[in-house]
Amino acid sequence: MNGDPVPGRRVPDATVARLPLYLRALAGMAEAGQQSTSSEELASAIEVNPSQVRKDLSGLGITGRRGVGYQVSDLLGQIRSELGLTQSWPVVIAGVGNLGQALANYGGFGERGFEVVALVDADPARIGEEVAGHHVRDIRELDQSARDLVVVIGMICTPGPVAQEVADRMVACGIRSILNFAPALVSVPTGVRVRQVDLSVELQILAFYEQQQDAGDWSPAPAKR
Amino acid sequence: MNGDPVPGRRVPDATVARLPLYLRALAGMAEAGQQSTSSEELASAIEVNPSQVRKDLSGLGITGRRGVGYQVSDLLGQIRSELGLTQSWPVVIAGVGNLGQALANYGGFGERGFEVVALVDADPARIGEEVAGHHVRDIRELDQSARDLVVVIGMICTPGPVAQEVADRMVACGIRSILNFAPALVSVPTGVRVRQVDLSVELQILAFYEQQQDAGDWSPAPAKR
């Protein structure tokens, strides 16, 4: 199945971004008891071209059977292993406002091997509160918590202005991957990865296309993501 | 009318995706009382190449002064108008679980011209509740609400399995842009736009790169500044 003898080399970023989508589609098929699938079925499930699917998979060294397709269970295992989801990843959330609480309670993480193990905040009123089965701790204990729990992934759910400070603190205690929901860019030393998720950015992009439609009538609606 | 290589205005998707980032950077500058800026400053604020900035702007027909730079206030106005943020967009949220509530309370939308005007849910226990200053209404009244309030943007914050059903309902009442937070792809007729935001996808991508580092030899990955 895997334990990959490391087939090709570097996986294109665009492929990496699609792996979670394949995973979701495959999980659905497996749950429905489906045994095998095709590049065409996968492609339509995630809305890309079938050759794209074949390129992605073959680039990972994953191979199907010609004339037949891919084995759902194999594929599931291989992609899961490629994404590093065979282990469980402890995660810390900084900032337990509305968004932080929502994420702490969000079931989708656990299902995929991410376990929220600590919540921290700077607001004294919040410290000690119980959220999603955890005590909220003082952010100044982050160092302690992160090391104790071997956390390497942190999520920032604070207001924008303090995001950088929180990120620095995370980096200082050995966190190497940060998912930043605060509406501010944070900068980190090389070797640390940041992904930015700004909810209002997505809305603004929708507004752009909405307004395009109103303004000048383009004949064919692209309909692309 | 003709679907040909139109000389005028076709903004590349990649540019559109950067506009909200420019906007945020510019808003910060304006707030700090800064009068003018350069492609270099903007570039470093959003972490792209300066020529990228000049390409983006000139592609929008926005022009600076050679040897000088761009006027912050002008630029702000032009990008805001390009994004359609001179008007206010009424938005409806379907699903008031943790995430829906967080979004309903999220300040970042209002600042940018998105106003949450209605919350709907299918759970009888939730209907009538007060969330973020709104009564939660029965999702079956969505049609009524959406038309009354001229909503064209909807956010889906329901569990995955009902997302498609909710999307269909939204489309049926005239909503043309959907931001889908549910972990499921929804399909819609052409002319309706969907953007998918899956919180666990982002985490999975981080996990991939995290694992890469652990696994392999240390051929210094670019790690782009």
Add this chain to the structure above:
DNA sequence: CAGTGTGAACCTTTTCACAGCA
């Protein structure tokens, strides 16, 4: 001069087309 505007080179990603194999 400092910093924009832009053609051309370059790189990444997607799509096409078809050979190859169960």
Add this chain to the structure above:
DNA sequence: TGCTGTGAAAAGGTTCACACTG
């Protein structure tokens, strides 16, 4: 026969280099 695997072409996006101008 049906569907994978993959070179080759096309499209899309980014970076370079430099002419140009206030």
